[in-house]
Amino acid sequence: MRDNITVLISSVGRRSQLVECFREAFAELEVRGRVIGVDLAPEYAPAAHLLDKYYRVPSCNDPGFVDEVLRIGRSEKAFLIVPTIDTELPVYAATRERFLENGIEVAISDPQTVKIACDKEETHRWLIANGFPTVRQSRPEEVLVTQSQWKLPLILKPRGGSASMGVAKIKSFAALRALAEIQSDSIVQECAEGEEHTINVFVTNGRCLCAVPHRRIETRGGEVSKGVTSRNPKLMELAEALAEQLPGARGALNIQCFVDREDAIKVIEINARFGGGFPLANRAGAKFPRWMLESLLGRSSTASCKWEDNLLMLRYDSAVFISGSHSTQ
Secondary structure, eight states: OEEEEEEEEETOTTOHHHHHHHHHHHHHHTEEEEEEEEESSGGGOGGGGGSSEEEEOOOTTSTTHHHHHHHHHHHTTEEEEEOOSGGGHHHHHHHHHHHHHTTOEEOOOOHHHHHHHHOHHHHHHHHHHTTOOBOOEEOHHHHHHTGGGOOSSEEEEETTOOTTTTOEEEOSHHHHHHHHHHSOSEEEEEOOOSEEEEEEEEEETTEEEEEEEEEEEEEETTEEEEEEEOOOHHHHHHHHHHHHHSTTOOEEEEEEEEEOTTOOEEEEEEESSOOTTHHHHHHHTOOHHHHHHHHHTTOOOOOOSOOOTTOEEEOOOOOOOOOSOOOOO
């Protein structure tokens, strides 16, 4: 077996299943591997206590964040860094070359794709410009001026939000006006009809090698808690075309959309990272972590679009217990 390779999960938080996906990849590839991680408050990050090692780092908006992650990466001989939250993606995208100069790959798309994905106005503009179906969207002040042209209810979202934080269903224009005053820099979307789906895609060298849609049966905190894989050809074709059109897309991304009764699709978001529901795709056979490691190890790729249809995932709560005194300060 090869000497230890180390994967670093950034902002590891609650991503315990993603940690296990990489450990599973080590076993399948017959390599010795470790999964370490960093977090703003690792003592309160459940997945951190399931790692081989973890470190505290400053916020990704702190000027010292990159230096500290790079120091840890070099010290631990990290092979790959996997970002997990939207706020850190622009930072890693902008500094990827610096990590590469130190022998560390970062699982991140080019800055242009990250910018498109992390800014809902940019997402909407890009979707329209490239001919992909999406919902109607505008700024709250523009909606309030043209109320007669909009059908309630509407969805209010932070322009740069994620994990459903700050998302509100608006049932009156008075409520929109009040919320918009509190929640600045937001956008308004029409309510998409039908069933919500996430499509996990894997991209390398400008080609989408795999697209795995799953229907979101139930969500908690913006992440799927109940979902089922769905081999829907229209969703797969749309996701492949979209992923290959994105400028410099790389690795794992996911696309959120709705499918109505007439099988019409509306894309609502693009995420340039592993999605919270990715473990379902991995269990179905879309082994993104394994495929990433194969590329970095110089091995022949086993990437394919062979995965199990109609696989149901039902999530439940578990707990990590740590003895000792723990301050909340």
